[in-house]
Amino acid sequence: xxxxxxxxxxxxxxxxxxxxxxxxxxxxxxxxxxxxxxxxxxxxxxxxxxxxxxxxxxxxxxxxxxxxxxxxxxxx
Amino acid sequence: xxxxxxxxxxxxxxxxxxxxxxxxxxxxxxxxxxxxxxxxxxxxxxxxxxxxxxxxxxxxxxxxxxxxxxxxxxxxxxxxxxxxxxxxxxxxxxxxxxxxxxxxxxxxxxxxxxxxxxxxxxxxxxxxxxxxxxxxxxxxxxxxxxxxxxxxxxxxxxxxxxxxxxxxxxxxxxxxxxxxxxxxxxxxxxxxxxxxxxxxxxxxxxxxxxxxxxxxxxxxxxxxxxxxxxxxxxxxxxxxxxxxxxxxxxxxxx
Numbered sequence: 001x002x003x004x005x006x007x008x009x010x011x012x013x014x015x016x017x018x019x020x021x022x023x024x025x026x027x028x029x030x031x032x033x034x035x036x037x038x039x040x041x042x043x044x045x046x047x048x049x050x051x052x053x054x055x056x057x058x059x060x061x062x063x064x065x066x067x068x069x070x071x072x073x074x075x076x
Numbered sequence: 077x078x079x080x081x082x083x084x085x086x087x088x089x090x091x092x093x094x095x096x097x098x099x100x101x102x103x104x105x106x107x108x109x110x111x112x113x114x115x116x117x118x119x120x121x122x123x124x125x126x127x128x129x130x131x132x133x134x135x136x137x138x139x140x141x142x143x144x145x146x147x148x149x150x151x152x153x154x155x156x157x158x159x160x161x162x163x164x165x166x167x168x169x170x171x172x173x174x175x176x177x178x179x180x181x182x183x184x185x186x187x188x189x190x191x192x193x194x195x196x197x198x199x200x201x202x203x204x205x206x207x208x209x210x211x212x213x214x215x216x217x218x219x220x221x222x223x224x225x226x227x228x229x230x231x232x233x234x235x236x237x238x239x240x241x242x243x244x245x246x247x248x249x250x251x252x253x254x255x256x257x258x259x260x261x262x263x264x265x266x267x268x269x270x271x272x273x274x275x276x277x278x279x280x281x282x283x284x285x286x287x288x289x290x291x292x293x294x295x296x297x298x299x300x301x302x303x304x305x306x307x308x309x310x311x312x313x314x315x316x317x318x319x320x321x322x323x324x325x326x327x328x329x330x
Contacts, residue, residue: 018105066096072089
């Protein structure tokens with residue numbers, strides 16, 4: 001079976017750093033930024049292990065602010 | 077495969093619903109309201125009802141719901157959303173009319189309006205966000221606060237002798253003849269969110285088919301006033317709220 005590769009794009013200005021996407025991700029792709037903050041002062045979510053992402057959309061479904069866009073492509 | 081190859085429009089699988097606009101929501105980080113807003117926006121778009129929906133916003137945290145979802149909204153006086161929804165649905169029978177209310181609005185000041193609108197069988201849907209506390213005013217005890225739960229106005233925990241018992245509005249609604257679909261859902265996990273979305277869709281469809289009034293309770297978190305992190309609040313809800321507010325359909329006459 002072909003492997004699915006995914007990618008997440010986080011709207012960092014909209015993200016409030018609640019961390020719900022991080023526990024929802026089955027592959028530990030996301031984490032809160034440790035150095036950067038957005039204009040509101042929140043540590044936003046970012047992909048720390050993007051290669052593990054399968055594009056399952058769990059993170060985006062639980063995100064209360066709709067910050068996450070997910071793309072998925074079948075690996076050739 | 078590089079990230080740029082994956083991030084192409086044809087590979088898009090999930091994005092913010094189009095009906096949810098770009099205004100940043102005022103809710104606290106991790107608030108369940110945001111998830112329910114997303115579900116409502118998705119369901120309205122999937123039903124193709126964006127031009128034919130009139131929503132009623134409550135008083136409470138969700139008072140600004142009209143700023144976030146691009147449908148027609150009407151703001152109701154505190155607790156009076158079901159009365160306003162009844163009037164609007166009678167004047168515009170072909171419109172999808174729903175109210176979006178919290179537990180302070182629906183289960184406290186608006187109990188009378190809620191029960192009578194449901195009992196009359198108005199063809200509306202009530203979305204009831206139950207987080208067992210008053211969120212907007214700073215975490216006071218609500219009628220739905222659990223026994224033993226600490227809030228700003230019952231700092232030693234809710235006691236039945238002093239504060240009475242928690243009110244299960246959804247169970248009351250299930251006994252009313254006018255209701256068609258009464259259910260209790262939650263939005264703490266992916267599976268629960270997908271089930272809640274199906275329940276909202278079913279309720280909206282029943283109300284458009286004129287089968288009676290529908291109540292969708294969403295057991296939610298208020299991590300700020302529960303004094304917890306969003307992740308911890310979800311766990312606390314599963315351990316403490318679900319035994320008293322069990323999930324599932326209470327009535328389905330569709």
